[in-house]
Amino acid sequence: MNTLLHLGWQEGHEPLSDEKKQCLARIITTGQNTYQGLTPAGPCHLKLTGKLSHAISEKYDLPAVGDWVITDPQRQVIQQIIPRRSSFVRNVAGNQDQRQVIAANLDEIWLIMSLNHDLNLPRLNRYILNAWDSGALPVIVLTKADLMPDSAETVKAIQHEHPGIDVLTCSAKTGLGLDSLRQRLTNYRTIALVGSSGIGKSTLINQLAGTTLQLTGEIRLDDDRGRHTTTSRNLLAVQEAWLIDTPGMREFGLWSTDEHLDQTFEDIADLARECRFNDCRHSNEPGCAINQAIAEGTLSSLRFKDYQKLQRELAYLDKRQRDKQKKQKRP
């Protein structure tokens, strides 16, 4: 039998009376104004109360997959969303800034890239930035190792750039690396799988589950791009954990801060501290440790350019957010 703990509830996350706990449900998938929840007693179909609907001003505040909600005793409506202990968010509307919660209450986020054609380090850095902001632990998972037998150097380079993140390589075809992934499926933890379309997220989930939970798409041979087979986010029970399958993302707008930029580019942050001037801009200043590292070949100039680009993007996002807050404060 399921208990709240089996559904991934963590004691201490939010103090609730026993009465309210009886009314908790976890969102397993979302539709147009409808939600599927799971409770220790079984699944339920839910809608928002009118009151809650009215109180919601942005999409970010709507229930997302992985959310915990308080329902009425008949389990038909959602009365309240429990504050999230973590959430993986992207910005969907460019300059308009609209936060979309990809998944909530996560322990880990598997940032998935396929080793054959999808490997794109600037994109990976964007995912890592948002992942550090989420409150969950990012893990880099490189799929389709069977198609790239000579990928050891690439994997090593990624590990070197992200010393604080586990980098795992796997193949759903040969089974390589699946045991290391399985070891993480314990204690009813919640893990979201994110990345582009066609990189094997759903295939990986099926392999880990040992059964077909999700449909998978065959790749068009000409361009090896995905087909957007998965179209909704789903919370799935796999071993002793909850995996969230997500549709492949084309656009991935930043939602993070400067602090996480340094966490994502630890090597660059460390070097910057060694520059002679505290306010070094790393252009032509004497004693610039970053320029020296680029000249010596220990830091890739492309990686530094990527860092600067993300820094500008974050500064711009921060400015827009501050302007928005100012506008809201005005009477």
Ligand SMILES: Nc1nc2c(ncn2[C@@H]2O[C@H](COP(=O)(O)OP(=O)(O)OP(=O)(O)O)[C@@H](O)[C@H]2O)c(=O)[nH]1
């Ligand atoms: N060779 C090889 N092919 C794989 C592997 N994993 C997945 N594939 C193939 O890649 C294709 C896409 O896999 P999916 O699991 O549907 O990809 P997805 O990431 O879920 O894609 P979306 O749902 O569109 O986001 C399928 O044809 C799979 O058979 C792998 O490890 N090796």
Ligand SMILES: [Mg+2]
């Ligand atoms: Mg899929």
Ligand SMILES: [Zn+2]
């Ligand atoms: Zn410098």
